Amino acid sequence: MADEAQAQLPSDNLVAVRDLTREYKSSGGLFSTVRSMRAVNEVSLDVPRGKVTGVVGESGCGKSTLARLVLRLIAPTAGRVMFNDTDLASLAPAQLRKLRRSMQMVFQDPYSAIDPRYTIRRALLEPFEVQGVALGKGEQEDRLLALISKVGLSPRMTESYPHQLSGGQKQRVGIARALALSPSFLVLDEPTASLDVSIQAQIIGLLEALKQELGLTYLFISHDLSLVRYFCDRIVVMYLGRVVEILPGARAEACHHYARTLMDSHFVPDPRHRKAVTPLVGEIPSPFNLPPGCAFAERCPAASPLCRRERPLLSEHATGHLVACHHPA
Numbered sequence: 512m513a514d515e516a517q518a519q520l521p522s523d524n525l526v527a528v529r530d531l532t533r534e535y536k537s538s539g540g541l542f543s544t545v546r547s548m549r550a551v552n553e554v555s556l557d558v559p560r561g562k563v564t565g566v567v568g569e570s571g572c573g574k575s576t577l578a579r580l581v582l583r584l585i586a587p588t589a590g591r592v593m594f595n596d597t598d599l600a601s602l603a604p605a606q607l608r609k610l611r612r613s614m615q616m617v618f619q620d621p622y623s624a625i626d627p628r629y630t631i632r633r634a635l636l637e638p639f640e641v642q643g644v645a646l647g648k649g650e651q652e653d654r655l656l657a658l659i660s661k662v663g664l665s666p667r668m669t670e671s672y673p674h675q676l677s678g679g680q681k682q683r684v685g686i687a688r689a690l691a692l693s694p695s696f697l698v699l700d701e702p703t704a705s706l707d708v709s710i711q712a713q714i715i716g717l718l719e720a721l722k723q724e725l726g727l728t729y730l731f732i733s734h735d736l737s738l739v740r741y742f743c744d745r746i747v748v749m750y751l752g753r754v755v756e757i758l759p760g761a762r763a764e765a766c767h768h769y770a771r772t773l774m775d776s777h778f779v780p781d782p783r784h785r786k787a788v789t790p791l792v793g794e795i796p797s798p799f800n801l802p803p804g805c806a807f808a809e810r811c812p813a814a815s816p817l818c819r820r821e822r823p824l825l826s827e828h829a830t831g832h833l834v835a836c837h838h839p840a
């Protein structure tokens with residue numbers, strides 16, 4: 512049974528995710544049994560239009576799997592994704608392909624999905640080809656130059672190859688490619704994780720400006736809490752495939768013990784407001800063998816027998832603030 516509580520948000524959601532689950536199976540070897548784990552486990556959340564929704568959590572908690580599910584680059588084992596009130600599962604392949612113009616992804620490594628032999632010109636015109644959008648020669652040039660200038664690159668760069676670009680320039684190309692078909696929704700999967708801090712700030716500044724100018728909605732995935740606090744309007748915290756807390760605003764205090772520790776250990780921009788940092792200790796359970804109760808119990812200072820027995824459901828702690836914890840802080 513899925514969590515009863517669902518993300519309660521303003522009515523104007525561009526994307527709504529309900530009980531989304533993706534299972535992976537693994538056979539440990541010739542004689543061992545097939546085991547299964549849920550990379551994303553009954554996740555429900557909403558993405559309000561025109562806002563930045565952040566998703567945070569440690570490596571392996573399911574962020575990228577969630578990103579791919581939301582864009583239906585992979586199919587869920589169970590659950591639904593609604594885009595503008597349309598269930599993606601209800602669409603025929605041709606309809607889904609058309610809808611993809613409206614929902615795009617920016618990856619951590621923008622050139623992982625692009626042939627290194629492509630010039631910027633070719634990389635930016637490819638989305639039109641893939642979508643069967645025929646452009647005349649003049650129109651091609653206009654679109655190309657408009658995209659290039661939108662992301663702050665020079666028109667002289669259209670004939671450059673990826674190896675001639677810096678990390679920041681490559682990510683600008685990745686963003687321009689995502690914008691080519693005029694989407695309304697971008698999933699940004701750790702878009703600045705491989706960049707230097709000063710370049711990171713420039714890319715975040717660019718994403719902020721584009722959001723304003725084009726009225727975009729973002730799902731922003733990161734393990735960098737200070738960045739998420741700065742950039743996002745609301746924050747979804749994941750642990751081992753599940754949502755454990757949804758914070759209604761960037762400044763809201765976390766009250767799930769995992770979310771709290773995660774926030775404390777990262778969010779220290781002003782030394783005067785620095786808290787005593789509680790490090791995350793204890794073993795992370797195997798996703799193939801989760802305990803019956805709260806998956807964080809072995810690492811939680813507040814764990815009780817109830818926590819080890821019963822899994823806490825996501826429920827409303829305050830308006831728009833959801834938490835899955837028996838003893839919230």
Ligand SMILES: Nc1ncnc2c1ncn2[C@@H]1O[C@H](COP(=O)(O)OP(=O)(O)OP(=O)(O)O)[C@@H](O)[C@H]1O
Nearest residue numbers: 535550568569570571572573574575576577734798
């Ligand atoms: N195709 C796959 N086959 C099997 N297991 C997978 C597959 N993709 C992801 N997983 C597993 O699902 C879990 C979640 O992976 P995912 O990449 O979504 O995590 P993440 O939060 O994005 O991590 P990171 O911060 O390191 O990018 C991991 O345990 C991973 O090993």
Ligand code: SF4
Nearest residue numbers: 805808811818836837
């Ligand atoms: S449910 Fe219990 S173990 Fe889990 S975070 Fe809350 S207090 Fe800790």
Ligand SMILES: [Mg+2]
Nearest residue numbers: 574575576700
């Ligand atoms: Mg990832």
